[in-house]
Amino acid sequence: MRFGLVLLLVIAAFPALAQTQAQDPEPLQNDDDLAAYCLGVNGQLAERFRQMQLWGCGKAASMQWCRDARASAPEAMRARERLVIRFANVLTRKGLLDIEQPPESRARLTKIVADGTTDARACFNPKGDRNEAACERLQRCEDAEQRVGQ
DSSP, X not given: OHHHHHHHHHHXXXXXXXXXXXXXXXXXXXXXXXXXXXXXXXHHHHHHHHHHTTOOOOSOGGGHHHHHHHHHHHHHHHHHHHHHHHHHHHHHHTTTTOTTSOHHHHHHHHHHHHHHHHHHHXXXXXXXXXXXXXXXXXXXXXXXXXXXXX
């Protein structure tokens, strides 16, 4: 029960922290940092896929891409949610999400998660303005996602 409460608090803090942080992401020093970063990335991507399900695509033939994207969004969202759970479990097993952690450690971990959220927002944004540096940083999660499983 305590894990669920802590996880909800951490996830609830993502958007607020992501908007107030500086542009420079926290440097990742180890696999735990990478897991925290990827937790933020996948949380944001799951939210993007949830939003895609709400798109109004119309019936025009030129909007088939939209209907296809909307149809595939539920499964993509579930896959990202599973990754969020797996990354959170990795951090929980190591005790990094425990409230007993020093405030500095929790703040650093929260900032890394927010950096992942911010990079995902910058790479995949509704206006189509891709931040290539953020997209490059997202590539770090590819191997981490394979290690925690799909």
